[in-house]
Amino acid sequence: MKNFDTIIGQRAVREHLQNSLALGKISQAYMISGEKGMGKKLMATAFAKALLCEERSEGEKESCGSCHSCKQVESHNHPDLIYVTHDKPQLISVDEIRKQVVGDVLIRPYQSRYKVYIIDEAELMNEQAQNALLKTIEEPPEYAVILILTSNEQMMLQTVRSRCIKLSMTPLTKEEIKKILTGGNNISPVQAERVLSFSRGNPGRAKELVLSETFEKKRTLLIRILSGLADSSVYQWTDNIEDLSSDKKELASCFDLMEDWYRDVLLYKAGALKEQLIYQDAFAKVAQGADTYSYRQLQRNFEALTVAREQLKRQVRPQLILENLFTELRRTK
Ligand SMILES: [Zn+2]
Missing domain, CATH: 3.40.50.300 (P-loop containing nucleotide triphosphate hydrolases)
Known part of the structure; x- marks a missing residue:
């Protein structure tokens, strides 16, 4: 060592x-x-x-x-x-x-x-x-x-x-972080996958996240939001924006988690197995998303996330970014 x-x-x-x-x-x-x-x-x-x-x-x-x-x-x-x-x-x-x-x-x-x-x-x-x-x-x-x-x-x-x-020192790749987490830390590959996007290439942060309850909460919140977006009422939607925009620093990582989500939906729609997904623990919801969204709309979702990231860099107000983003993500076709 x-x-x-x-x-x-x-x-x-x-x-x-x-x-x-x-x-x-x-x-x-x-x-x-x-x-x-x-x-x-x-x-x-x-x-x-x-x-x-x-x-x-x-x-x-x-x-x-x-x-x-x-x-x-x-x-x-x-x-x-x-x-x-x-x-x-x-x-x-x-x-x-x-x-x-x-x-x-x-x-x-x-x-x-x-x-x-x-x-x-x-x-x-x-x-x-x-x-x-x-x-x-x-x-x-x-x-x-x-x-x-x-x-x-x-x-x-x-x-x-x-x-x-x-x-x-420079940020590690997701593969490198995964290797560190699963090598002798008693952390399973599935647990590791969950935190990769959020760890932003920092292995210390990744280890912390695996053990963190706040991270689990945020991830659970995102799963709830994303899987319910297509049929949510305006009121729920406002609450969600409140919850997410409260921590501006975490927003970029939230976008990464969202991208992982739609990536899963797309993969499953294209015939991937459960084992290939990041959100294996929310498998039923991923499958539901695959039924709900068209390929074309999934493509638009990725584009909307790219736009949201750019807006965040340009210091656009988080509430506004999320409103625009969710407007796009609510579409299904
Ligand atoms: Zn020696």
Whole structure:
């Protein structure tokens, strides 16, 4: 575990770090940015593990996974791997940076060639803390490697950013997320399918969603709305718009879920089996939709969703977007 080999997705970041290892060209400061849940810490740890591994020979791209050092990294117990900690949840103070990095870096590694610092949630460093850190990354001892992880690169001082090799984590494909969820997490492929659209390429978020009751509620609500749209009264319709537009941030994901729904309806209409559907748990309703909607109208539904997404980007009011969308989705022929 915690090897590059076990990381799914993020090929560009992985390859950059592994090439540095292969070439023996290790930079002393890296900034890995990406949303919370994207696996920045796992990536940083895999890199640290390879740097510290006792059995890795020059030019090798991966830790051995079994030496004393590798085991220490696995158990969070390596004296030359420092995870910077902080007392206040929303702040990494200048004292914490001075004590754990600036001062500590002057002490030579205990047992390895490198001494690796991982500063997670680095955006929580205030300006003073970042300035203190800057001194270290401007003139680090040759054994020091500083890994700065952040979900908000804009909060980092330009002076700090410009000293780092910058790597960005990118959204995973649905297949990759599915692989992560079903690999040893006790999550079934069917459970995984449900959250793929909503997770927006973020495996951490996907894991949370699988366990989240609010997500289940929203999904259930959408199934109810979509399966009833064709014969709903205007009043129900208004309530639905209220429910959905309350959280503007989630609206784009709702459109993804809707697209999955009509995709299922279309597939089933074209002869797909229940096992091929995402909404297997609402199979009867999907089948009903396949009877209700014409092929031509399903095509229009997809187009209406594309329009809705564009409107959302252009900051059109959510209520208005949904009214337009539902007007189209209510048609059956
Ligand atoms: Zn090793």
